[in-house]
Amino acid sequence: MYDSSQLMGLTPASTSLSRRPSLNQESHVANQKTLSIIKPDATAANNSGAIIARFQEEGLRIAGIRKIHMSIPEARGFYAVHAERPFYNDLVAFMTEGPCVVMVLEGDNAIARNREIMGATNPAAAAEGTLRKRFATNIERNAVHGSDSPENAAIEVAYFFRTTELF
Numbered sequence: 001m002y003d004s005s006q007l008m009g010l011t012p013a014s015t016s017l018s019r020r021p022s023l024n025q026e027s028h029v030a031n032q033k034t035l036s037i038i039k040p041d042a043t044a045a046n047n048s049g050a051i052i053a054r055f056q057e058e059g060l061r062i063a064g065i066r067k068i069h070m071s072i073p074e075a076r077g078f079y080a081v082h083a084e085r086p087f088y089n090d091l092v093a094f095m096t097e098g099p100c101v102v103m104v105l106e107g108d109n110a111i112a113r114n115r116e117i118m119g120a121t122n123p124a125a126a127a128e129g130t131l132r133k134r135f136a137t138n139i140e141r142n143a144v145h146g147s148d149s150p151e152n153a154a155i156e157v158a159y160f161f162r163t164t165e166l167f
């Protein structure tokens with residue numbers, strides 16, 4: 001469910017992201033919120049600022065932000081949807097190896113926009129100009145996470161932020 005390469009509507013890599021149509025153009029959602037995580041590989045490489053700047057340049061605003069170091073139970077809970085997948089333990093180990101930046105991004109069609117800006121889960125398949133193409137190493141160390149649906153965005157935002165921490 002988190003494989004962004006399965007999303008439909010991606011336009012050619014030569015098109016700049018800011019000119020790409022939204023993935024769900026028909027269902028425009030104003031002021032939508034989504035959870036974004038800058039993962040331990042990207043914080044360790046000092047890429048947090050460049051990633052945050054990119055979201056802002058693309059018109060997403062930061063409604064909440066915090067730097068955290070996830071515990072193993074916290075990471076296992078966050079990725080519980082993947083508990084049966086063969087990569088689950090490696091994913092939890094990676095997400096707990098160093099700090100992350102967790103953010104709530106807000107904007108029109110924020111869930112789809114964030115996923116367009118991130119690119120495919122596997123950077124080898126990510127379009128030119130996407131964050132994963134630029135900053136990810138491989139499918140496991142892929143720099144950023146973004147919610148994949150309104151239902152999961154609500155769950156994931158609430159996992160890290162109280163409503164009183166969002167502005």
Ligand code: CMP
Nearest residue numbers: 002087091121139140141142144145146
């Ligand atoms: P993310 O968007 O954070 O959601 C789940 C993560 O699991 C994904 O990014 C990848 O970093 C990681 N992962 C590791 N191996 C795989 C795999 N084979 N398929 C999908 N996701 C994987």
